[in-house]
Amino acid sequence: MRTPIIAGNWKMHKTVNEAVQYIETIQSNQLPQDVEAVICAPFLTLHTLQDKLAGSSIGLGAQNAHWEKEGAYTGEVSVHMLQDLGVGYVILGHSERRTYFAETCEQVNKKTIAALNAGIIPIVCVGETIQERESGRTFEVVSSQVKKALKGIASNELHKVVLAYEPVWAIGTGRASSANDAEEVIAYIRKTLMSEFGTAVAEQIRIQYGGSVKPENIATYMAEPNIDGALVGGAALDPESFSGLVKAASRVGGQA
Numbered sequence: 001m002r003t004p005i006i007a008g009n010w011k012m013h014k015t016v017n018e019a020v021q022y023i024e025t026i027q028s029n030q031l032p033q034d035v036e037a038v039i040c041a042p043f044l045t046l047h048t049l050q051d052k053l054a055g056s057s058i059g060l061g062a063q064n065a066h067w068e069k070e071g072a073y074t075g076e077v078s079v080h081m082l083q084d085l086g087v088g089y090v091i092l093g094h095s096e097r098r099t100y101f102a103e104t105c106e107q108v109n110k111k112t113i114a115a116l117n118a119g120i121i122p123i124v125c126v127g128e129t130i131q132e133r134e135s136g137r138t139f140e141v142v143s144s145q146v147k148k149a150l151k152g153i154a155s156n157e158l159h160k161v162v163l164a165y166e167p168v169w170a171i172g173t174g175r176a177s178s179a180n181d182a183e184e185v186i187a188y189i190r191k192t193l194m195s196e197f198g199t200a201v202a203e204q205i206r207i208q209y210g211g212s213v214k215p216e217n218i219a220t221y222m223a224e225p226n227i228d229g230a231l232v233g234g235a236a237l238d239p240e241s242f243s244g245l246v247k248a249a250s251r252v253g254g255q256a
């Protein structure tokens with residue numbers, strides 16, 4: 001059985017002080033232990049949060065990383081640096097990075113391989129634009145993104161990857177995909193994984209849905225057989241809301 005994973009992506013939000021207050025609130029909320037809860041925070045807050053979360057079951061993630069260990073890459077932070085800090089997760093290939101920073105599938109692949117080599121769990125994002133959906137290309141686009149991101153990864157490493165299906169049109173718009181539609185695409189992604197890497201690995205890889213997920217709608221996604229959690233932006237910015245999301249994803253104590 002795949003462990004549900006709820007990851008909060010703070011994007012470019014929160015100072016160090018705000019981040020600390022947030023963590024103190026979720027730590028006082030007694031999150032369920034059968035859900036992997038992860039906070040993906042801005043680089044500047046990671047060092048402080050790593051100390052704050054020491055010994056806690058809440059995971060800490062970054063939102064991007066460079067694949068090279070070090071070098072003349074002004075403004076970049078390497079996977080190696082995250083590993084040194086003890087960061088456990090990294091979001092890769094988010095549509096905002098693909099759109100605003102021209103990140104390519106080839107770069108996402110290099111970053112994914114580097115993260116796995118460093119023992120960091122990559123949360124690899126894929127998803128179609130509204131134009132791609134309306135022209136009937138959703139399956140083609142997401143399966144191509146998945147295949148390119150995972151190209152060349154050793155089969156004994158693949159199961160560690162987390163995929164996040166995030167239709168671009170649903171991100172930050174309040175226009176969430178219905179659970180049925182998200183399940184249809186995610187089931188197709190799992191089918192793609194089966195044909196590329198075999199059933200055993202495909203059954204192990206966790207696939208999240210992302211795009212306007214809130215405490216009020218998360219149960220509908222968690223009820224779907226192929227959806228293993230959520231990658232949440234806006235609704236993860238408030239610690240009570242994030243706690244509510246994690247609780248609702250619990251199979252033991254959830255309100256589904």
Ligand SMILES: O=C[C@H](O)COP(=O)(O)O
Nearest residue numbers: 009171172211212233234
């Ligand atoms: O990484 C998170 C996604 O971009 C979803 O953002 P959202 O929950 O604000 O729609």
